[in-house]
Amino acid sequence: SRNATTQSNYSTIRSFTIDIQPPILHSIQINNGAAYTNNRTVTLTLSATGGPSYNWLSNDGSTWTKYQYSTTQTWNLPAGEGLKTVYYKASDSSGNNATAVTATITLDTIPPSPVTLSSPSSGATVTTQTPTFSWSDPNSNTKRFKIEILQSGSVIQSSYLNSSTTTYTAETLAEGSYSWRVTVYDMANNSAITSQRSFTVSVTGLATPSPTFPTNGAYVNDTTPRIQWSQVSGAGITYEYRYGYSETNLTNTGSTSSLYIDLETHENGEVIYWQVRSRNATTQSNYSTIRSFTIDIQPPILHSIQINNGASYTTSRSVTLTLNATGANWMKLSENEDFIDTNWIAYATTYTFTLSSGDGEKTIYFIAKDNAVENANVNNTALTASITLDTQAPYTSNPLPNDGASITTTNPTIQLTYGDNGTGIKSVYILVDNVNVTSNATISDTKVSYTFSSASTGTHTVNVTIHDNATHTTYYNWSFTISTSSGDDNIGGDSGSGALPPAEETDNPPVISDILQTPQTVTNEDTITIKTTVTDDNEIESVDLYWNDGTLHSKQMTLEEESTYHATIGPFTSGTTVTYYITATDNAPQTNTSDIYSFTVLNHSTSSPTTPSEEEKPAAINLTIYMMTAGETKNISLENYETVLEEIKITAADNLTDVKVNVKKLTDKPADVMEPSEKVYTYISIETNVEPDDISSIIITFKVEKPWFKENNIDKKTVVLLRYHSNQWQKLTTTFKNEDEEYVYYEAEAPGLSTFAIVGSTLTAKLPASLPTQQIPWILIVIVTIASIIVVIVLLFKTGFLYLERKEPPKNKK
Known part of the structure; x- marks a missing residue:
């Protein structure tokens, strides 16, 4: 504004969009395009493009009913028979209306007249088992007929016929009493049914059995289907049946005295045609009407x-x-x-x-x-x-300051909590004293908050407008008063009383401290807990956690104990960066906001993968270590996996994130490495995505099967781990650890990761310290030994140490 001497500041900038284009390409169908209906209530299928917000419907093109935009709508036609027209147009949120389009349908609620039954006449006896039925139709708008043949009150045959067919020949009927009736349907599916008319089937000679199961055209959930027929009276009756895969090729035949037969196995989808006749000692009947059924063992x-x-x-x-x-x-x-x-x-x-x-x-x-x-x-x-x-508009609660409240703070925080049980909040607008402050407010999916920089004393009004995604709108208005008066006019009024003025009341905003996030490293499977301590010299009104994962959200934190509050959020999709902060508001109301914190969501994995079953042990293992601080050692246990490695210990030189380690047992020597001079036990590939300078130490524990040493004449003390680097094999310092019944275990320190080989050297025989110049033949040693023994024995005899006793033969007794 301006007067003769000065001008005011410009107001807050507002914006708007020129929109004079109504929705286009709209269409309407009634009952999916049907021409007739017998019900005034119909279903409309509607469509429009160009931002439709509302549907407008009319039965006459002048009186309109407004609905929220939807692609379907239930609608009532006007009373009275005949052609009905429904008018439809769409409008957008700016009030632009499209040109109306229409659809028509004929309303017919009056049933047709019943047909007149002609033949057989009531109570007639027919001598054929396939009688023909006829009737006449007095109606002009018939759609179809339905004939039903009943026995003992149950329908045993029925068929639908078009409007030009007024006769029907029955399938084979067994001898007995029956009734029949006809229903007529008009174009709107109104119907009229005749009363039942009775008749009897009685034939001369041997009757034809009537097929009873399956019904004609049935689907049978059995690959060995059973066919059944009615009993024919008489002595010595047997039944001959035949079936096949077309009406003209009934080549499979059989005979039985039973009233059914189970056919051999058939495939799903096969159509089987069959008929049956009766036979006695002297003659046979005609075959019955051919029936068909389909083998169906497949669910929909x-x-x-x-x-x-x-x-x-x-x-x-x-x-x-x-x-x-x-x-x-x-x-x-x-x-x-x-x-x-x-x-x-x-x-x-x-x-x-x-x-x-x-x-x-x-x-x-x-x-x-x-x-x-x-x-x-x-x-x-x-x-x-x-x-x-979504049938309800957004709800609101907890306005701050309260409606009608009187406060003394000149920089109060204005808040309103809201929500929507349906489609969620789409937009929020806030006006303070009729000034749009939306651009300076904090708006989340559950709360709007605005803080005065310096408010004048007096009454202030707040108007909040909330739209949900289903175009429902809620308006919430309230007011409060700011007054700097203490409310006691006598305070300090008597200067001579000697009374001291009251101490100034402390009124500071809340203090937010000790914010703690658990866990510190967040994966896509984690629920995150945020804790904080909030203190204030007044009563705390609310503590809220705000977080942004692409959309700003908020929720009220829960008081845990004393001044500790907590809230949980997540889980979040891996790769998402989430920022968050905390606001606290007291009952002054004054608000304080914390610093902004953030975390990035990682993929969930463990340093040691879950052990698979014996049948599923992988030859390749992919590991991820989320985070390593400088100097930290991670132990990756591999003892339960299909690899000769037992453990890898990695010590970080720097702070690392998302460290990937890929281990693969190689069945052959890689083509790009040379053959080691030693005997190779196995080759292994160990790779990582971090630079060698980022790792200060790598210790690899591995094992070798004991049979390998014996089969290849390998000295277990010569086993060493080789690392291929710069086109040559490096021998790594390898230490024997221990052994058990199956394996010998070793440990080696590697300067980096690459292709590795476990190798060993063959055993060599030790030579004697010295050899004589001439070897004595072994036969000479044997001869000398035997001669020495003989000499010793002779000397023993001569000296009397050994002697031979002579035994006299016995004398003959006289």
Whole structure:
């Protein structure tokens, strides 16, 4: 503003967009394009592009009803028979209206007149087992007929016929009493049914058995199907049947005295045609009418389910499902995945479903079964579709300062908490004293906050407007007063009283300290706990955690004990960088905000992978170490894996993150390395993504099977770990650790990672210290030894040490 001498500052900048373009390309269908309906309530399928916010509907093009934009809408046609027109147009949030489009449908609620039954006449006896039925139709808009033949009150044959066919020849009927009736349907599916008319089948001679199972055209859930027929009276009756894979090729035959036969094994999808006749000792009947059935052991195939043509939200509990399945005759639809208290209903490609009450995400489960006899094939692997139900505007709570409050702080914080149980918050606007301060406010998905820099005394008004994603709007208005008066007019009023003025009341903003994040290193499987201490000389009104993972969120922190507050967030997607800070507001109200903290979410893994089963032990192992500080040693245990390595110890020289170590047992020597001179036990590849200077120490523990030493004549003390570097093998300092019944264990220190080889050297025989100049022949030693023994024995005899006793023969007795 300006006067004769000066001007004010410019107001806060506002912006707006010129929008004079209405939504375009809109269309309407009634009951998916049907020409007739017998119900005034119809389902409209609507579409528009160009930012539609509202649907407008009318039955006359002048009186309009407004709805939130949706691709489906239930609508009531005006009363009265005849052609009905529905008008539709869409408008955007700026109020631009599209040109109306229309769709028509004929409303017909009056049923047709019943047909007149002609033949057989009531109570007639027919002498053929395949009688022909006829009737006349007085209606002009007939769509089709349905004839039913009943026995003992149950339908045993039925067929639908087009509007030009007024006769029907029955399949073979057994002798007995029957009745029949006809239903007529008009174009709007209104119907009228005749009363039942009775007749009797009685034939001369041997009757033809009537096929009873399966019904004609049935699907049978059995690869060895049973066919059955009615009994024919008489003595010595047998039944001859024949079947095949076409009506003209019934080449498989058989005979039985039973009323059924189980056929041999057939494949899924095969169509079997069959008929039967009776025989006695002298003659046989005609064959029955040919029936067919299909082998079906395959459950229906579920393709898709959509709610409101794939819409993300709805403002109405009544939604339209679009379903697609192959081979389905029945279906179950439920919000309960166990389908508790849900009945089978006839399968249809569209279905009107009523969602459970309460805003939020709704999930509908879809299963189906077929008509196969005697046990239907059921596909219990449910398909699902989800939609958000949003029938309510956003809710609000906890305005700060309270409505009507009187405060003394001249830099108060204004806050309002809000939420939405449906589609979530889309936008928030805040006006203070009729000035739009939205651009200077902090707005999250649950709270708006604005702090005065310096407010004048007096009454202040706050207006907050909240929109959700379903275009519902909430307006919340309140006011408060700022007064610097203490409220006691007598304080300091009597200067002569000698009373001291009251001490100035301390009123500082809250203090936020000791912020702690657990865990410090965050993975995509972690829930993060943030703790803080908040103190204040006044009462704390609220402590809030704000975090941003691409969208600003907030939640109120929970008082744990004393002045400690906590809140949990996450998990988050790996690779996401999350920033967060804390605000605290007292009842003055004054607000303080902490510093901003952040973390980056890592992929979850462990330094030692989960041990697989014996059958699944990998030859290649990929490891990730999230974080290593300088000087820290990580022990990677590999003793349960398909590798000769027992452990790798890595010590970091610098602070490292996302360290990857890949270990692979090589079956052959790599083509780009030379052959070691020693005997090779195995080759191993160990690689990492960090530079050699970033690692101060690598210690590798490995093992060698004991049979290898014996089979290759290897000295176990010669085993060494080689590292291939700069086109040559380096011998690493290798130390023997211990051994058990199966392995010998070693440890080696490596300056870096590369291709390694475990090698050993062969044993060598030790030579004597000295050898004589001439070797004595062994035969000479033997001769000398024997001669010496003989000489000793002779000397012993001569000296009397040894003697031989002579024994006299016995004398003969006289």
